[in-house]
Amino acid sequence: MKRIYLDHAATTPLCKEALSAMQPYMTEYFANADSTHFLGQESGNAVLSARDTIAKCIGAKSSEIYFTASGSEADSWTIKGVAFANKQKGKHIITTEIEHPAVFNACEWLKKEGFDITYLKVNKEGLVSIEDIENAIRKDTILISVMFANNEIGTIEPIKEICEIAHANNILFHTDAVQATGTIKYDVKELGVDLLSMSGHKFYGPKGIGALYVKEGVKIDSLINGGEQERGKRGGTTPVYLTVGMAKALEIAVKDIEQNNTYIKKLKAKLIQSIKDENIAFNGIVNGNNVLPGTLSVLFKDTLPGIVLHNLDIAGVEASAGSACAAASDKPSRTLLGIGLSEEDSKRTVRFSIGKDNTVEEIDTTIKSIKSIVERLKKGN
Numbered sequence: 001m002k003r004i005y006l007d008h009a010a011t012t013p014l015c016k017e018a019l020s021a022m023q024p025y026m027t028e029y030f031a032n033a034d035s036t037h038f039l040g041q042e043s044g045n046a047v048l049s050a051r052d053t054i055a056k057c058i059g060a061k062s063s064e065i066y067f068t069a070s071g072s073e074a075d076s077w078t079i080k081g082v083a084f085a086n087k088q089k090g091k092h093i094i095t096t097e098i099e100h101p102a103v104f105n106a107c108e109w110l111k112k113e114g115f116d117i118t119y120l121k122v123n124k125e126g127l128v129s130i131e132d133i134e135n136a137i138r139k140d141t142i143l144i145s146v147m148f149a150n151n152e153i154g155t156i157e158p159i160k161e162i163c164e165i166a167h168a169n170n171i172l173f174h175t176d177a178v179q180a181t182g183t184i185k186y187d188v189k190e191l192g193v194d195l196l197s198m199s200g201h202k203f204y205g206p207k208g209i210g211a212l213y214v215k216e217g218v219k220i221d222s223l224i225n226g227g228e229q230e231r232g233k234r235g236g237t238t239p240v241y242l243t244v245g246m247a248k249a250l251e252i253a254v255k256d257i258e259q260n261n262t263y264i265k266k267l268k269a270k271l272i273q274s275i276k277d278e279n280i281a282f283n284g285i286v287n288g289n290n291v292l293p294g295t296l297s298v299l300f301k302d303t304l305p306g307i308v309l310h311n312l313d314i315a316g317v318e319a320s321a322g323s324a325c326a327a328a329s330d331k332p333s334r335t336l337l338g339i340g341l342s343e344e345d346s347k348r349t350v351r352f353s354i355g356k357d358n359t360v361e362e363i364d365t366t367i368k369s370i371k372s373i374v375e376r377l378k379k380g381n
């Protein structure tokens, strides 16, 4: 059976342009990017050019882009690295209760080191309130971290406004832009953010590479100590072909952003319209400018938790519970609880995330499958 992949928030396939760009650097140009010989320089130049491309895509300077092994590393590095570099100023961090585990668990870890974390609540749409942020700020607050777009319900947070408040209080601001990058057009200088995380495999690039934007002058300690790679900030031999693939994928994603989003929104609108039913509710924000174009979180009311997802899998539709990261555990999703769902309802929720390569036919087949599952469950079998 041909599978229908509707789990692009978990990961995306590698685009063919990125693959072709990477191939020479996996075989012929394999040299260490820091070696001084000819082949080393070929590798080094490829990394420089990849860094330039990524910087240009988000409005940064090349020297402000640091490669990491994942989005998770970029997030953890920010939380721990900023905390340790600025702890003489204070030990208080503000974030939200719906962050990705990479931010959340790094914050939890810092508690052992005497840091105090405020987790802000969100409303039923998944939005944090500016007023809550203002009220949470203390003299010893050193960092505010709020995700750009949520990975489970797709809500886009008011990053620019939050950043302005942080700066008005002399506090650093980080955003986890792993879901947003390649999907939402942004410019780091216009947003004003101090740190921003991204990950290659969420925008049709390779897995195993991410990047952290660190604004010039921002103090951050290293997480991975080693050689002089990444200007001495992040040790480890640079995976040249991954940097090349990530840059190519981002370049293409940004170039095609409007065209892809228009198409994806159309597919999502069709899905929403066609599965509307009294036994179905849509979580968070369904459409408009405050939600990712391809993400749709659906609650199948009064069903056995997990049963719809299981039946979709049998029907050939690859969707996800709250998120892929949480799928392995039995814990209810923090995001879904955060927007007010009960623990049971959080486990009755399915996340569909549409990508640029999904076809109208695939969405039609998915609609049929969902309707037939819902009908069957209504009849009690």
Ligand SMILES: *Cc1c(COP(=O)(O)O)cnc(C)c1O
Pocket (backbone or CB within 6 Å): 009, 010, 069, 070, 071, 072, 073, 075, 100, 102, 147, 149, 150, 151, 176, 177, 178, 179, 199, 200, 201, 202, 209, 210
């Ligand atoms: C996927 C994801 C991450 C983690 O990125 P990896 O490269 O898979 O480690 C972090 N934050 C968000 C919002 C994500 O969606």
